[in-house]
Amino acid sequence: MTVVGYSLLSVLLGLGYLLLLYVPGYLLFLSLGARGAIARAASPIVTILMYASLGMLFHLVGIRWSLYPVLLAIVVLLLLISLLKRLLPVDNLLDEVSTERTPLQLPRFGYYAAGVGFLILLTTLITGTAGVIPQHSDSIFHMNGVWTITKSGNGSMLSSLSSLYSLQSVSVSYPSIWHAFVALLATPTTVVVATNASIMVLPLVWLHTISVFTDTVFHYDRGVLLYLPFIVFVTPISPTVITYLIDRWPNGLGISVLPGLLAISVHLIRQRFPRWEFWPRHRIVSPLLLLLLWLGAALAHPSTLVAVVVMLFPVLTYLTMQVVYMLHHRKMTRKTVIHFAILFVIVVVLLFAGRRSLLSRLSEGAPEYISWSDAFTKIASTLSIYTYWSASIWGDITIGFVGLFTVTGAIWLLCRKQSQWLVACYAFFFVICLGALVFIPIATPITALWFSDPLRLMSVLAVLAVPLAAQGIRFYAGLIIRWVEQRILVEGRERMSTSIAISARVLLLILLVFSLGGVSVTRATLVSRLYYPHPNWHMVQLGPGELELHHRLKHKLDGRHLVLGEAANGSGLLPVTAGIPVALKQQNYSNLDQDGWYLRRRFRDLKQDPSVCKLLNRHHILYFYEDNTAQFSEHYLPFRSPGLFNVDTSRGFTLIDQSPGVKVWRIDYCQQRHLPIPRNVLFP
Secondary structure, eight states, rough: OOOHHHHHHHHHHHHHHHHHHHHHHHHHHHHHTTOOOHHHHHHHHHHHHHHHHHHHHHHHHHHHOOOOHHHHHHHHHHHHHHHHHHSSSOOOTTTTGGOOOOOGTTTHHHHHHHHHHHHHHHHHHHOOOOOOOOTTTTTHHHHHHHHHHHHOOOOOOTTEEEGGTOOOOOOOOOOHHHHHHHTTTOTTTSHHHHHHHHHSSSSHHHHHHHHHHHHHHHTOOOGGGHHHHHHHHHHHHIIIIIIIIIHHHHHHHHHHHHHHHHHHHHHHHHHHHHTTOOOGOOOOHHHHHHHHHHHHHHHOOOOHHHHHHHHTTTHHHHHHHHHHHHHTTTOOOOHHHHHHHHHHHHHHHHHHHHHHEEEEHHHHOOOOOOOOOTTTHHHHHHHOOOOOOOOOHHHHHHHHHHHHHHHHHHHHOOOOOTTTTHHHHHHHHHHHHHHTTSSTTTTHHHHGGGGGOOOHHHHHHHHHHHHHHHHHHHHHHHHHHHHHHHHHHHHHHSOOOOHHHHHHHHHHHHHHHHHHHHHHHHHHHHHHHHHHOOOGGGOOOOOTTTTHHHHHHHHHHOSSSEEEEOOTTTGHHHHHHHHHOBBBBOSOTTTTTTHHHHHHHHHHGGGTTTHHHHHHTTTTEEEEEEEOOOOOTTEHHHOOOGGGOOOOOOEEEEEEETTTTTEEEEEEEEHOOOOOOOSSOOOO
């Protein structure tokens, strides 16, 4: 297929993924009486919650995870809800979520947003990477995860990706909602293009949800929305940097839906909390909805829920203090106290359930390289929520102004005493984000929850910074407009000549074109880095002619047998490029894979160590992928997998095919010798 063909297919798949992400959740909202912009923005989280539940249910009852059974189950669920509404005396349970406000009501906003959305898609498609294989640290795991679900039909987050962790039969729970979601429109042979399409549309989801969140925050001043699309375009950290530069695709999904979660949370808290009643008619639907939505965000990616709690810590602290004050002065009803107690217990249970992951992250501590060296540049990068400079000089200049706009917007809100909670949350999380670059007591250890990765933290900070930056640029635009009105127009008559006025407009248009053009180059460069990594990163897995080798192997290897090779080189991509199963499916090896660990260290000793042949036969491993590439990312491969390098293939092996630097062998030695295996094989 040509580049144009892949691009068209990617656009169609992207449209399908948008529909699958929004429609089920919004239909559920409509069936429960909720409609409007906030319900639409929160719909992806509801959809994620539905997919997670259906994935576990399908696996339990033996239904294969695929598109049509999932759609049928959603239709049945909606019909059941409609039937219950007729039988039970309930109606419009979620009517409080409904709102008549929508950003599209603002004149010209729809055109601006559509233009920015088109530019985002264009900067992705113009790179011609719709059908190119991503090559990065986590891409092997995620694409093999999608491929595994399409082959097995298991979409349960409790076990769908277990085979990626070990050759043995182990059960591993992993938040595989993104993988199951992509698998709905993917087949074993289209995993690459489906993956590319799914991450291509995430910036559009982000544009929508951050617009609704900004409209919810600045409900008293909607003019700021006109400047929001520009700010979204010039802040590529969310989710473009996350999905393309560091290939954290499930994380990108969580970040994209996060503003929708905040929008509905702010809306409900603003309506209910001042009255100290959670819901009329003595119901607890509102807090239950929030908890379910927070759970859905956690299922998209656990770091999303952590981000909400840490980001909103100042607000949660304030609300808690208010509750304690009202309890002390007995200004709350008994039912409201019971509601708060139930919420508190549920939150404690959720934190207790995730205690192991949280504690293990925190116990890792902060990296030793975090210091105050070059502090000014680090602070400026955090303000601009961007660190990958030098892609385009005009792009760098434009992105650099984001910090100025953000600070200006924060000061403007503080002076006007409006949305001060947003400024407080931004300042709090800014310090934590900065703690990933310079050492700050308390803040720096907390960054371990995000692996002390400043890009991950900045993607969360952008949720708060983008509305502030839009407010800031609106402030400067207001200054310019007032200056023009005072200096150029006097009592409706132009003081300056028409030619000068036209020249000023042309100059402004040129600056805008250069800014958008520079950022477009920056965005295209970021997209390209996923498929063509910088040579210094040592992320390239497919060498010259290696992809063609994979295509030939599709017809030369028996798909019932596995291929053994270091997962960080080209062998790890065999499932998605040729449909051939491999023994080692991810380059971040798990301690659960004892057999894989033994083969990675002792395979080259198969003629002296009979246990090697035993393991090969046990797991139906018939082929060996010899690739002498020594470096991948920070890993020196011969050190961590010594058994897969310098293997003597002169006897007991048959060469099947090769490309420059790569040879694929059939392992004949173990088929010829069935030696007894020692009972006790030592493992780490």
